[in-house]
Amino acid sequence: MKDGYIKAAAVTPDIKVADTKYNTKNICKKIEECSKNGAKIIVFPELCITGYSCGDLFLQELLLRDALKGLKKIAKCTEKTDAVVFVGLPFEYKGKLYNVAAAVSAGEILGLVPKTYLPNYNEFYEARHFTKGMEETVYVDIEDEQVPMGSKMLFVCDKMRELVIGAEICEDLWAAGPPSIAHALAGATVMVNLSASDETTGKAAYRRELVTGQSARLLCGYIYASAGNGESTQDVVYSAHNLIAENGTLLAESKRFENETVYTEIDVQKLTEERRRNTSFWAGGKENEYEEVEFSLKIEETTLTRFIDPAPFVPDRKEEREKRCEEILTIQAMGLYQRLKHTNSKCAVVGISGGLDSTLALLVTVRAFDRLGLDRSGIKAVTMPGFGTTDRTYLNAVNMIKCLGADFREISIKDAVNVHFKDIGQDASVHDVTYENCQARERTQILMDIANKENGMVIGTGDMSELALGWATYNGDHMSMYGVNASVPKTLVRHLVHYYADTCGNEELKKVLYDVLDTPVSPELLPPEDGKISQKTEDIVGPYELHDFFLYYMLRFGYPPKKVYRLALQAFEGRYEKDVIYKWLRNYYWRFFSQQFKRSCLPDGPKVGTIAVSPRGDLRMPSDACGRIWLDEVEALEEK
Known part of the structure; x- marks a missing residue:
């Protein structure tokens, strides 16, 4: 339960x-099994103590009485179990029969939540036996214990107040x-x-979409347990399609027709x-209309089994990744398209270094020009x-520009920068931050002045990862x-x-772009060694895949450093040592806070994802x- 899991x-x-005796025994076995596996919320199917498909047997007093005995045994089974358990059974109240979800924990029946929507169409005939659940909470007597019952009931963990559980039953979700x-x-x-959702062709996909969609719409975790083998197949078949989703993401899914148990951690x-x-x-929100029932769980470390994506900005599946890339390129190009159209500009000025960011900016500019019908x-x-x-970078820049049909211009900055060094008293042999930034600012001056001369606009090339770290020369x-890459993380730029x-359909361009991809990331502000890049960005600020991971979980979900660190250790296990992750995590937070002044005056640029x-x-x-x-x-993590 630590860190919210x-x-x-x-x-x-x-x-x-x-x-009911057989079913109760098996439910208790499953509770013990789930508890041993660390489960704290355990959900069983609808009417599982009796079976959903009892038909008119639900009208038999003996079945109802034994179902209640089964519930009491299941509650007793939880006495030594650190979990809250939900099981289904028929329950009679004031001469009416209700299809209820019973919540039990620590040997007690916490409450009964009746089904609201009773399907009575096609193969369903629940209204023949059951009554729609009441909204206002009533108290029912179960062996001299007063137990709350009603559809507006929430179960709240006393030691983890953000864990609040609501229950619904099968058709309730489909309504x-x-x-x-x-x-x-x-x-x-x-x-x-x-649930006791029977299986028909195509229904599984719709059920999956319902569960994941509802978890996204309600920003919640959703645990769906369905009836399976053992139910009557007189007219229909039940597939045991169990699903667990979180905010639109399917975390766990059972193999249908197998009566499986699926586990995962909800954050x-x-x-x-x-x-x-x-x-x-x-x-x-109408929280005042709800009855809140407390239950208790121990605060302890939750072993994470769910997948932690080391590249959260980049889809794992090729098909989805390509679709994402096309969409982002279109968003970038459309942003620039509108700005060029608004300013009636027929000229765009892009500084091309032969690196990834300037390459992407040029490709986006080409797309915008093509859409505008401009040469x-x-x-x-x-x-x-x-x-x-x-x-290497020079030739890649030249060849790429020529392949794309842009107007190629070459302007060396060496003489101008040397004059500037002389003007400000900078020793050219001292390769400090002034030495580097003078070059970056000279390049920007050239681009800006060409844009003035040509009645055009300078297209920014810097990406979001650099902005997060402040890895850019101010001014x-x-x-x-207009910064087309401003919300694109470095790990996605590459893709x-x-x-x-x-x-692109151009083999020569493809060859150049592949070599750009194979070139180390560098601002190339320090002299090369033996003709090769001597200044590698990731040696200085750290691996971008780590920084993008930190950035995602800090800004997208507001996670504190200790949780980001915990997730990083799992996501990058076997790729980075613990001390390496710690080193760059500390570096990330220091740079993020110290460099906000650069982000506070960013040029316009299109947002392409959930973070900007x-x-x-x-x-x-x-x-x-x-x-x-x-x-x-962060520093407290090192002490541990």
Whole structure:
């Protein structure tokens, strides 16, 4: 439960229709099994104590009485179990029969949540036996214990207050107004669904979409446990399709027709932080109408089994990745298209270094020009060799510009920078930050002045990862008239260029782009060694794949450093040593807070994903904010 993680299980036990003793015994076995595997929320199917397919046997007093005895045994089974368990059974109240989800924990029956929507169409005939659940909570007597019952009930963990569980039953989710909507607006962060959904062709895909879609809409975890083998197959078949989702992502899914148990961890902290930033989420919440029932769980370390993606900005599947790349390139190009159209500009000026970022900026500019129907000669692609330029990057820049049909210009900055060194008294043999930044600012001056001369605009090349780290020269490469890469992380830049190379249909251009991809990332501001790049960015600021990981979890979910570190250790296990991850995590937080002044005056640029650092959009952060408490937490990690 530390760091907001709670392990959940969706279980389909083996049952026999109407054999409550057999079913209760198997449910108890499954509870013990799930508990041994660390599950804290355990969900069973609808009416699982009796079986969903009992038909008119639900009208038999003996079945109802034994189902209640089964519930009491299941509750007793949880006495030594650190979990909250949800099981389904028929329950009679004031002469009416209800299909209920019973919550049990620590030997007690916490409450009964009745089904709201009773399907009575096609193969379903629940209204023949059951009554729609009441909204207002009533108290029912179960062997001299008063137990709350009602559809507006939430179960709250006393030691982890953000863990609030709401329950609904099968058809409730399929209805136009699922109870889970009201549950979420009243504070529920995790939904459990006790289901008996029969299987028909194509239904599994729709069920999967319902569960993941509802978890996304409600910013919640969703645990769906369905009936399976053992139910009557007189007219239909049940597939035991168990699903666990979190905020639109399917975390676990069972193999159908196998009566499996699926496990995963739900990040409740992430869900509450998502809701915190979503200001429209609480509109219409009616938490005062709900009965809250407390349960207790121990606070302990949750072993993570869920996949932690080391590249959260980059889709893992090739098909999805290519689709994402095409979409991002289009967004970038459309942003520039509108700016060029608005300014009636027929000229774009791009500084081309032969590196990844300037390559992507040029490719995007070409797309925008093509969409506008402008001749590519209006793209002034300028290469500006300096003290650190190598033959490899220079030739790649020249060949790429020619392949794309842009207007090639070469302007060496060496003489101008040397004059500037003399003017300010800089020793050219001292390769300090002044030595580097003078070159970056000279290049920006050239680009800006060409844009003035040609009535054009300078296209920015810097990416979001560099902006997060402040790895840009203030009023140098930091500045432009429109920054097309400003919200693209470095790990994604590489894939965008790769995708363009594979789909451009020009073998010569593809060859050049592949060599750009194979070139070490460098600003090339220091003289080369033996003709090769001597200044490698990732040797100085750290691996971009680590920084993009840190950036994603810090800004997207607001995770504190200790949680980011924990996830990084798991995501990069076998790739980076613990001390390496720690070193660059500390470096990341120090740079992020110290460099906000550069992000506070960023040029315009299009947002392409869920994260951006524009001061006008996603990141309204003061330039003089103190990062002390974040760095303190990072330093505390080293002590451990």
